[in-house]
Amino acid sequence: MDDIYKTRKTLLFKIKDQYNDDAWAEFSEVYKHYIYAIIRGMKITAADADDIVQKIMMRLWKKLPEMSYDEQKSFRAFLAVVTKNEVLRFIEHRKRQMKRDQNAYDTDDGDYLSTIRLPEIEQIAQKEWEIYLTNRAFENLAKDYDTKAIEGFKMCLKGIGVGEVARLIGVEEKMVYNLRFRMKERFSKEIAKLRQDLE
Structure with missing residues (x-):
């Protein structure tokens, strides 16, 4: 059972090498679905969620190798913050696009943006993490x-x-x-x- 997952510390150490494809594939397999679930929980459409996940993974690819490992911090909480920030960037970008098109908030996109529940990110992230852990545990069983x-x-x-x-x-x-x-x-x-x- 110990070989099923590398520890968080070991995996984070391995991805300090940006070109370690195996480590990044493992990292993606472990965390990508969790990130996607948070984004969808914020009422982002599936197509936009896929794009945001890709941006987050690219941002992590650039940032994680430079980070120092801290035993006391929750990596899951760090991922929730990174996800929230990327969704905020997405919303701001979409709003600027809408203003340029002279259609601010009068279109379906305006209604779509108003349904995104940013203040609830912590609750969404916690709920999705529990679901994610449960599903992974059942995969092991x-x-x-x-x-x-x-x-x-x-x-x-x-x-x-x-x-x-x-x-x-x-x-x-x-x-x-x-x-x-x-x-x-x-x-x-x-x-x-x-x-x-x-x-």
């Missing part, structure tokens, strides 16, 4: 448990009763109890490991 077991455990997490879960996945109730106990402990460990490695 899928390496050791079959699909039926994973689906059964997800049902248990949603509060569905043991009897109903057993009926839906076609096993005895005793198996659901055992599965729930074993997977709950493993799931908690996966989440803790991901927090340690990625935040």
